[in-house]
Amino acid sequence: MTVAPTQRTEDRREQILNEAMRLFLDHGVQNVSTREIAKAVGISQPSLYAHFKSREDIAVKLSERAFEQLSARMAAAASSTGTPHERLHSMGQEYVAFGLEQSAAYRIAFMLEKTTAHPTDQQAIHESGMRCFAILHDLFKTVRNSDDLNTAALAQSAWASMHGLVALLLSRPEFPWIDQNALITCHLEHVCRRAFD
Amino acid sequence: MTVAPTQRTEDRREQILNEAMRLFLDHGVQNVSTREIAKAVGISQPSLYAHFKSREDIAVKLSERAFEQLSARMAAAASSTGTPHERLHSMGQEYVAFGLEQSAAYRIAFMLEKTTAHPTDQQAIHESGMRCFAILHDLFKTVRNSDDLNTAALAQSAWASMHGLVALLLSRPEFPWIDQNALITCHLEHVCRRAFD
DNA sequence: TTCGCTACCTATCATTGATAGGTTGACACG
DNA sequence: CGTGTCAACCTATCAATGATAGGTAGCGAA
Numbered sequence: 407m408t409v410a411p412t413q414r415t416e417d418r419r420e421q422i423l424n425e426a427m428r429l430f431l432d433h434g435v436q437n438v439s440t441r442e443i444a445k446a447v448g449i450s451q452p453s454l455y456a457h458f459k460s461r462e463d464i465a466v467k468l469s470e471r472a473f474e475q476l477s478a479r480m481a482a483a484a485s486s487t488g489t490p491h492e493r494l495h496s497m498g499q500e501y502v503a504f505g506l507e508q509s510a511a512y513r514i515a516f517m518l519e520k521t522t523a524h525p526t527d528q529q530a531i532h533e534s535g536m537r538c539f540a541i542l543h544d545l546f547k548t549v550r551n552s553d554d555l556n557t558a559a560l561a562q563s564a565w566a567s568m569h570g571l572v573a574l575l576l577s578r579p580e581f582p583w584i585d586q587n588a589l590i591t592c593h594l595e596h597v598c599r600r601a602f603d
Numbered sequence: 604m605t606v607a608p609t610q611r612t613e614d615r616r617e618q619i620l621n622e623a624m625r626l627f628l629d630h631g632v633q634n635v636s637t638r639e640i641a642k643a644v645g646i647s648q649p650s651l652y653a654h655f656k657s658r659e660d661i662a663v664k665l666s667e668r669a670f671e672q673l674s675a676r677m678a679a680a681a682s683s684t685g686t687p688h689e690r691l692h693s694m695g696q697e698y699v700a701f702g703l704e705q706s707a708a709y710r711i712a713f714m715l716e717k718t719t720a721h722p723t724d725q726q727a728i729h730e731s732g733m734r735c736f737a738i739l740h741d742l743f744k745t746v747r748n749s750d751d752l753n754t755a756a757l758a759q760s761a762w763a764s765m766h767g768l769v770a771l772l773l774s775r776p777e778f779p780w781i782d783q784n785a786l787i788t789c790h791l792e793h794v795c796r797r798a799f800d
Numbered sequence: 801t802t803c804g805c806t807a808c809c810t811a812t813c814a815t816t817g818a819t820a821g822g823t824t825g826a827c828a829c830g
Numbered sequence: 831c832g833t834g835t836c837a838a839c840c841t842a843t844c845a846a847t848g849a850t851a852g853g854t855a856g857c858g859a860a
Contacts, residue, residue, distance in 0.1 A: 415838075436633075436716050440817060452819075453839055461817060516774065517714060519633050532777055539778075556789075558781050563768070563790040570767020571760070577713065580729055581736075584755050592753075593760040596797050612807075637848060649850075650808055658848065 419457050422447050423471070426464050430510040435465065435518065459524075465514050466527045472511030473534035476504050480541045490549040491598055497545060498568055498594040505572030517573060539565060549601045560600050567597045616654050619644050620668070623661050627707040632662065632715065656721075662711050663724045669708030670731035673701050677738045687746040688795055694742060695765055695791040702769030714770060736762060746798045757797050764794045 425446040429438040440461050444451040458464045483497035505512040515535070539561075546561040547553045571593050575586070583589060622643040626635040637658050641648040655661045680694035702709040712732070736758075743758040744750045768790050772783070780786060 418838085434716050439815080441815090449838090450840055451817090452841085455818070456838060513716065517716075517770070519631050519710065519714075519774075528777075535775065535778070555781055555785075559786055559789045562780060562786055563793060566768040566771050566790060567764040567794075568767065569771055570765065571763040573714070573770050574763050574766055577716075578732065580725075581732070583759060584752055588752075589756055589759055592756045593763060596760060596793075597764075600793050615807085636846080638846085646807090647809060648848085649810085652849070653807065 422454060422457055422464065423468060427468055427510055435510060435513055466531060468511060469514040469531055470534050472508060472515045473538050475508065477538045477541060479504055480538065484541055484545050491602065494545060494549060494598040494601055495594055497542065498597055501568050502572055502590050506575065509576050512572060513576065516569060546601055564597050564600060619651060619654055619661065620665060624665055624707055632707060632710055663728060665708060666711045666728055667731050669705060669712045670735050672705065674735045674738060676701055677735065681738055681742045691742060691746060691795040691798055692791055694739065695794055698765050699769055699787050703772060706773050709769060710773065713766060743798055761794050761797060
């Protein structure tokens with residue numbers, strides 16, 4: 407087994423993922439064809455299938471990548487200096503900022519309709535998401551110094567609230583929102599407050 | 604202009620909408636073809652286009668219909684008897700229940716990716732959504748006895764929180780949620796509390 | 801009867817995701 | 831220096847999809 411071809415294959419894979427993400431961002435995840443992706447990369451459309459099982463597989467891999475980025479940002483916030491409340495707020499800001507900046511990734515990870523992906527891929531996405539949520543849950547446990555059902559409820563509720571803001575801002579940009587930053591701050595303030603009830 | 608044919612046409616339209624909604628619920632909005640809808644109705648696939656501009660147009664009309672149902676439920680909660688807090692909680696329960704029961708409608712209304720719908724349709728959906736949100740906003744104004752930016756912020760934040768819970772429960776059913784009813788109650792309790800800050 | 805119009809049909813299109821099967825060029829090895 | 835192997839890529843093609851073109855049946859009005 408030679409090394410060079412494998413290296414090139416990995417590069418191609420990355421190249422495809424990057425171009426796909428760019429196109430998804432520009433035109434919406436559902437409005438990009440495999441032919442457009444292939445053209446952007448500079449290869450034929452069937453060649454994509456040498457690197458990915460299906461079009462959906464590309465989206466799945468981008469989703470996993472997105473979860474990793476989000477996990478990293480949330481973990482950084484969790485271990486930052488500051489009071490527990492500050493760390494919670496910081497994590498919320500990272501979460502919302504990630505969703506708004508990486509909207510294509512966020513859509514793929516959280517907002518796409520249930521697909522017909524293979525169980526293996528479903529499992530992979532699920533575990534990525536679990537790792538992500540675990541960071542939030544752990545911070546709630548630390549803040550409340552307990553690990554009971556109530557803490558789990560609060561963490562899940564907080565996650566839902568943060569997701570809701572990102573999802574609505576992304577899917578309804580034409581809505582007459584108040585100043586976006588003010589809304590985010592207000593929203594996160596109330597979300598964080600729950601942890602200290 | 605005769606009357607009978609028009610009546611029949613309206614019936615067909617309703618029939619198509621009903622079958623489409625049923626199929627969307629069963630198989631997911633993205634996984635239903637125009638041929639399947641036509642077959643369920645008992646007409647040829649091109650005949651659908653005598654009643655709707657496009658496949659997307661069917662989804663748009665279902666979306667508007669969904670908003671009307673949701674508005675009705677929220678309005679009923681707003682004008683029910685009880686303390687303001689109770690009415691808020693009741694409205695939240697109606698919102699979440701609607702989303703979970705009418706998941707296809709909710710998906711179409713709130714969770715579908717930006718489409719290429721004609722501006723006219725976009726506008727119609729937007730106004731349906733506005734009317735829906737106005738009911739929540741009005742209740743917040745009543746509860747807080749004020750109509751300022753802060754009240755708008757709280758209402759938008761509350762909407763985001765409720766949407767987030769519905770959206771996550773729908774899109775991640777495999778997540779290890781705590782007892783669903785307990786989570787909803789806990790979540791709504793915190794959402795409602797904001798109105799009285 | 802004949803006109804006209806509505807609702808429907810069959811036939812067909814371009815585009816899509818995906819597969820089949822052949823070609824090329826770099827590297828390993830005699 | 832030939833020569834085999836194999837990864838990476840290509841062209842040709844498929845079935846399914848959303849959508850359009852054009853024709854027809856049947857009903858009410860004149």
